[in-house]
Amino acid sequence: MPRVTQSYRDRQTARIVAAAEACFARRGFDGASMDEIIAEAGMSSSTVYRYFPEGKRSLIRAVLGQAVDPVVEWVTQLSAAEELPPFEAAFVDAVDQAWKYKQGAAGRAELQVAIWAELVQQPDLRAINAERYARVRAEIAGILGRWQERGDIAPGVDLGAAAAVVHNAAMGLLVQQIVTGESGRFDDDVAATARALTDLLGGRGEPLSR
Numbered sequence: 001m002p003r004v005t006q007s008y009r010d011r012q013t014a015r016i017v018a019a020a021e022a023c024f025a026r027r028g029f030d031g032a033s034m035d036e037i038i039a040e041a042g043m044s045s046s047t048v049y050r051y052f053p054e055g056k057r058s059l060i061r062a063v064l065g066q067a068v069d070p071v072v073e074w075v076t077q078l079s080a081a082e083e084l085p086p087f088e089a090a091f092v093d094a095v096d097q098a099w100k101y102k103q104g105a106a107g108r109a110e111l112q113v114a115i116w117a118e119l120v121q122q123p124d125l126r127a128i129n130a131e132r133y134a135r136v137r138a139e140i141a142g143i144l145g146r147w148q149e150r151g152d153i154a155p156g157v158d159l160g161a162a163a164a165v166v167h168n169a170a171m172g173l174l175v176q177q178i179v180t181g182e183s184g185r186f187d188d189d190v191a192a193t194a195r196a197l198t199d200l201l202g203g204r205g206e207p208l209s210r
Contacts, residue, residue, distance in 0.1 A: 009051075015043070016043065016059070017059065017062050017066060019042075020032070020040075020041075020063055022040055023040050025111040025114065026110075029114055029118045064125060072139075074094060078090060079142055079143050084147060086152065087152055087153070087198055087201065088197075088198045090143075091194040091197060092190055095170050096190070098170065099186070113178065136167060137167050140167055141160055144159050144163055144166070145159050147201075154202060157201055162201055165197070165200075169193050169197060173189060173193060176189070
């Protein structure tokens with residue numbers, strides 16, 4: 001029997017998760033069935049359950065993680081960079097990367113709405129998502145601290161409060177785009193928000209002090 005490689009397992013897992021995403025986007029987490037997901041994946045039920053033994057519940061967790069982890073990964077990479085770009089450019093890039101992920105496949109915006117609905121109904125999943133949000137916010141605070149040391153951010157700025165504002169601003173822009181679908185305004189709104197935050201954090205507006 002040929003040896004199953006990790007890359008093969010990764011491809012199979014990605015294929016199943018992509019099928020689950022498509023089904024959840026169409027029918028919501030409650031409406032989509034495992035039979036539908038298995039058919040969408042084009043695999044046998046035994047294969048799907050081999051990778052996701054808990055069935056739909058484990059697939060929901062995988063889809064939730066994949067929806068958030070690209071943002072976590074981007075922030076982590078920025079935090080590890082030897083030289084940070086200017087704050088304004090970094091904010092625009094962060095929102096752009098997050099939005100490209102959300103529109104990267106048909107129905108992904110609808111999937112995000114389904115995710116929000118599921119989080120409202122499932123406290124344990126909401127707790128997992130909250131941990132990821134806390135991780136992102138802590139990473140943002142650390143990055144802001146480096147900008148502050150460099151003199152890009154005013155010394156009196158409370159980094160925890162600033163991280164909350166930056167994170168919420170980015171999320172608000174993504175929610176606005178999903179809800180309104182006004183693609184013509186999105187880039188302008190992102191750029192305007194980045195400029196306003198740059199002025200605020202740099203002390204040219206009202207600083208976020210302790």
